[in-house]
Amino acid sequence: MSSLLSTEQKLVQTANLKASVSVKTKPHRRKRIAENRHSDFRRSESHLLDSTLPMPILDDEDTAWKHLLHQSIETPEEVHEKWGEDIETMKTLEKEFNIRINPYYASLIKEKNDPIYLQVVPSKNELIKGCCVDDPLNEERDSPVPSITHRYPDRVLFLVAHECAVYCRFCTRKRKVSDSSKISLKYLEAGINYIREHKEIRDVVLSGGDPLTLSDRRIDYILKSLREIPHVEIIRIGTKIPCVLPQRITKKLVNIIKKYHPVYVNTHFNHPRELTPEAKQACERLADAGVPVGNQCVLLKGVNDDVETMRALMKGLLKMRVRPYYIYQADIVKGTEHFRTRVEKGLEIIQGLRGHISGLAIPHFVIDSPGGGGKIPLLPHYIEKLDNDEVVMRNFKGERYTYPQVQENPTPAVENLQTIANQNGFQIGAEIQDYF
């Protein structure tokens, strides 16, 4: 108990430390607040930005995460000031996709161009023109109402928040994320009504943006509304919050979530350096509240495109009670060409995981097929031959093994057994030989 308390105290201290950097209200931020009229936390906590008020006392975790968020780096000038990036390039890139790097996530950056930096700091490489497009998964085609993508019969994607705690430069949905005119709470009721009217929907995935940037009150309302729909069996929350702003996983929030089970959380860690004590506490709070937590990571060049990094990530996640679920091949999103790897790299990583770490820690490697064909799992070539009689396979060390197929009228004979034994390198006991 005492160690838990000290961890929590440390967490709030961290928030206070970051918050104490500056509470001056910056002009650009005032402008953004006015623009983001639908933002829950900005509306409710805007007093925190007023430099004429005394420094707020962050004595509770419900306030600490909001304050961290308000101290985010959000302008080309701030990026230039902190890391020396070219200001004109930053201005060009900001027009394509907003910038946000909150102080917690920024504190994980050790040096320019390291794996944390690359994920959130704009790069001139975003201007490279490749084969990438705005909406690679064709989500708009399957969107019956603005907040819903209904592709599979029994599942929907429900976009409930436009904001995130950081804006990832590789984001698949950057055409919409951070834009309150495209993902808006004004579409919330239409989305809930759509789900209510479609009785075939049994699984709802909440996404955005990041749903956990909404206020507790709003999250409670959304979960309650969905849980009241009899045919909705499962609610999933897609969120990067445990990785990028773990302070948001407050006791109050998990108490809200656990009222509406079964609720699953899919989070998004991409690198072992993101597995901090704060992140661990956030994931464990969810797990303790009975929420199964899975991880979906994206294979990103320069970030995690090697076997050692992925092994460390998957092993670390399991220790935090997070089950690795997917490694995604990077989507072909406009402005993200420089993050893409060849598909062979993902296969090599899966091969490098299998046999070397617990099967529990091995995710599926998938390509979300361009054009909206859904997720397709890819496996390294383990099968060499598959016919009516047998399957010939190679294990993780490259050694060959044979598995006999089931026959319509099996007539076991010692010769057959002997052949199989020889192929697989084991011996048949004398009793079995005698039997035949």
Ligand code: SF4
């Ligand atoms: S947190 Fe998720 S939705 Fe938000 S920018 Fe990152 S990848 Fe996109």
